[in-house]
Amino acid sequence: MTVTIKDVAIKANVAPSTVSRVIANNPRISEKTKKRVRKAIQELGYHPNLNARSLANQMTNSVGIVMPESASKSFQNPFFPEVIRGISSYIQSREYSLFMVTGETEEAIYEGVVKMVQGRRVDGIVLLYSRVDDKIIQYLIEKKFPFVLIGKPQQTAQDITYTDNDNYSAGREVTEYLIKLGHTHIAFIGGSPNLMVTKERLSGFREALLMADLQISNDYICHMEFLQEGGKEAVEQLFQLKQPPTAIVVTDDLMALGVLSALSEKGYSIPDDVSVISFNNVILSEISNPPLTSVDVHIFQLGYESAKSLVEKIEAPDLLPKNILVPYTIIERHSCMKQEGR
Amino acid sequence: MTVTIKDVAIKANVAPSTVSRVIANNPRISEKTKKRVRKAIQELGYHPNLNARSLANQMTNSVGIVMPESASKSFQNPFFPEVIRGISSYIQSREYSLFMVTGETEEAIYEGVVKMVQGRRVDGIVLLYSRVDDKIIQYLIEKKFPFVLIGKPQQTAQDITYTDNDNYSAGREVTEYLIKLGHTHIAFIGGSPNLMVTKERLSGFREALLMADLQISNDYICHMEFLQEGGKEAVEQLFQLKQPPTAIVVTDDLMALGVLSALSEKGYSIPDDVSVISFNNVILSEISNPPLTSVDVHIFQLGYESAKSLVEKIEAPDLLPKNILVPYTIIERHSCMKQEGR
């Protein structure tokens, strides 16, 4: 049926072990034999059975990526495809493959991860999110299984390798930007408060207000889903207040689009009536109306670097954990404006 | 180190084979033994080594998904995440896992596929695209490896299982819709002419014009990349013509967004000056400005059904190939308008 290493061995008139060594390019095999074996491999169209190989040498040459439990929904957010692209790009160059773990519920994902890990399907895992009290992280730590996090781990966790932006600073900077434009009533719309990103950006936001002696009202802080509807709902809430904000920090472009459209439905014009600044700088932000001022967090690189760290960790497990901060850049477009008078 | 089937066997005081049968829930094992073994499994936290299992029983319980070669770029198109979600959703319910094949070049992807297939990493493959003269399809057919196509195969190929919309009809219907609105100068902006979707929709488009006795000019037919920039470039071309179109059929929402923004940059207002109708109905179309009239092709279902077909095919290889047509729906929003006068 399938052509195995034995077939090659017979054809090349050597032992299977020799074929194996040729594939591994073992220096102890003579060039002459190598050539002969390679020819046989070619002619037979032989490809090693990766399961057998994995079984024998205890490694799979593939890594798993774990989507947040809301994968079903959040996959709509361009953040994920892009970060996966980054991962995939590096992974590819190192001849690894990609396994995906998705699931409807947290429990399902957890099961999936356990199955991958204990089932030895992957050599390492990259988690596409970081949130508080995560069962999966606990598990991986316990099992001493190589993994990296995209986002900051909850505990100052010196022993977790992660890749992230400096979201605290970014949150602060963005807010300061709005303050400099003269805004004093600034709202914050973020994703789930369980996500580390949200927490970090929020505390940056708070810090900026504090430094500027502005009041921090809880009415101005919303936590919604990372999707457009999230943005819309938030707007509903905020613009019912007797003193609605004149500027909004939104932690995600997709939400920001929701904000934009909800706002213009309500008859507000942007940026004249309210300024909006958001995060991620996915392609959409460029073509929204008006184009969004957004923080480019370099999603691709986030993925790329995390994959790189992971592979390093897989190949040298005793290496110290390593944290990579990917820089961010505020991309100014047309959704923010100076606030005249008060 | 890791706990194997032997450890369980010892702990439960049975032979490894018995443990194996308990896991497979083989009826020949007594309930009493089963209980005992299950308890041991629980207590040891045993999970079977999937590589070993795959090796032994010649199946992996996972499927591969292949992105188009431009994955690097096209992943930005929300179509893909959504279709993957659909696949993943079904796959999950059947306890399969997902392997991803991506790559920068067609060659790289091809290699990846071969590696998966011969390496026995997956039991089947779903191709996320269909294009003419595809090497991968050839290969899979030749190897008699189970796969399904999302999109219509090139050859009338009665022996290929695929899931698709009736893109020919959709193309025609959409065009007729514009004709009914009074448009006589209708352009078509599509993706690569190698893609079957493009071909099908285009011929539907042509047919509609033909039926309405309208002229078909090649100047009105553009082929671009499935991205926003594609849309922009197309607009550049079309609106240099001495007689620019008053309505445009765009085969993808993302491109349509590009069209929209290019158009408004040029000072055209939509839908007053030019009507735009597009395909896919990704979330963006809803919040674009104006909201896009778009054909909902039910991407999720496309993925879901194809996964279903694939699993069926894996589990009953001799089943006749099966083609599923997922219905489409035109979602009217605000990017099309009646054309007054001539």
Place this chain on the structure above:
DNA sequence: TATTGTTGTGCAAGCGATTGCACGAAACTG
């Protein structure tokens, strides 16, 4: 009681690779 059937388990041979070790041949040494 001897014979035939069940039922539940275990033995051992795979699945297709990798790898430590042994070993014959060739090339070096003195």
Place this chain on the structure above:
DNA sequence: CAGTTTCGTGCAATCGCTTGCACAACAATA
């Protein structure tokens, strides 16, 4: 030229699981 290295290859065990077949134990039958 005998003795020691070096080089290239093969043997066989191993990775962890599945499964056909054999077989012991016990029940049912004659």
